[in-house]
Amino acid sequence: MTRVAAMEKIVFLDSDSIIADIRRPAFPHQWVDYPATAPDQVVPRLADASIAITNKVMLRREILEQLPGLKMVAVAATGTDNVDIACCRERNIVASNIRNYSVHTVPEHVFMLMLALRRNMLAFRADLRDGAWQRADQFCLFTHPVRDLHGSTLGLIGHGAIGQAVQRLALAFGMKVLIVEHKGATTIRPGYTDFDSALQESDVLSLHLPLNPKTRHLIGAREFGLMKSSALLINTARGGLVDESALLDALRAGQIGGAGFDVLDTEPPRQGNPLLDLDLPNFILTPHIAWSSREAMQTLADQLIDNIEAFFHGTPQNRVA
Structure with a gap:
């Protein structure tokens, strides 16, 4: 049954964070x-709003407590570390996130x-730019090792929808x-591998879990010490999962084989970050774009409005609070 209520005011705080055709909810x-x-x-813009949409804008307790009319927070992302979920529960504010769009x-x-x-x-691209292939005595270069994925071992830290999708590709x-x-x-669950053993055995580690107090700096100096010297660390989840200082040391010392990151601890990195200046051929940093294909963003936008419409009709979905 549709709730009897005054017209809802919906405020999207950071609409430039999504490139998609966002339909309007099918209710007044x-x-x-x-x-x-x-x-x-934030507070002035949400002062008379009943529904707030945020992707990365912070909605902490001190903000939520100033918004007595707020009924729903629609998070335009899967991660909800920018929203005080405990405060939402205390204040009976429904919070919903986006699931499985990426x-x-x-x-x-x-x-x-x-x-x-x-x-x-x-590394090979740099060699070409330096003319190494042009000066070579034979048809190819052996200046850097080339390793297959086939036959190598992937450790998945986090086995939700994205982790499972990575697993399917890895098996292929x-x-x-x-x-x-x-x-x-x-206790090790059936089908799982002990954390330390996985670090020691994996040729590639890929992170697919949320950032919270228990997972912050999950990978640090101790963990790099357990990894193979040829191992790769891939992080497309949250920057805070890895101690960036320890990563910097491990890469410079050749303690691990390399790393591919799509995230940093603070985004955007307005005050700089040592990883931005790390010019090594075995380190790739992309600007938090792994999630942002046009297809994925449209799926996100459609689900965002589905969540708002479900809330309006009294049947909230994808609730985190």
């Missing part, structure tokens, strides 16, 4: 969107990074896949 409403919203603009685009990005690093694409490439148990777990 007022729609306002802002390309971007600075921290000091199950094709993120795995493709993972394998782009993996292939480029295993086959030393950046002929890789052995280890599903990694929680760090510090005393």
Whole structure:
């Protein structure tokens, strides 16, 4: 049954974060969107809103407590670390997120990074620019090792929808896949591999889990010390999952074989970040774009409105609060 209520006011705080055809909800409403919203603009812009849409704009407790009319937070992403979920529950604010929209685009990005690093694409490109092939005595260059994915071992830390999609691609490439148990777990679930053992055995580690107090700096100096010297670390999830200082040290010391990252601890990195200046052929950094294929963003936009319509009709879906 449709809720009896005044016309909803929906405010999208950072609409430039999605490139898609966003349909309007099929119920009476007022729609306002802002390309971007600075921290000091959040409360004024949501002052009379009943539904807030945010991708990355922070909605912390001190903000939510100033918004007595807010009924729903529609997160235009899967990750909800920018929203105080506990406060939403206390204040009976429904919070919904987006599920499984990037199950094709993120795995493709993972394998782009993996292939480029295993086959030393950046190093060979630099050789060509330096004229090494042009000066070669034979038809090809052997200046860097080229390794196949086939027969190598992939450790998946996080086995949700995206992790499972990465697993399917890995199996198609002929890789052995280890599903990694929680760090510090005393009981290993059937089909899972102990955390430390997986780090020691994997040729590639790929992270697919949310950022929270338990997962922050999941990978640090200790973990790099367990990995093979030829191993790759792929992170398309959240920057805070990895201790960036430890990663920098591991790459410079040759402690691991390389890394492919799509995320940083602070985004955008307005105050700089040492990884931005790391000019090594075995490190690839992309600007948080793994999720952003046009197809994935349209799926996200459609589900976003589905979530809002479900809330309006009294049957919230994809709830996190």
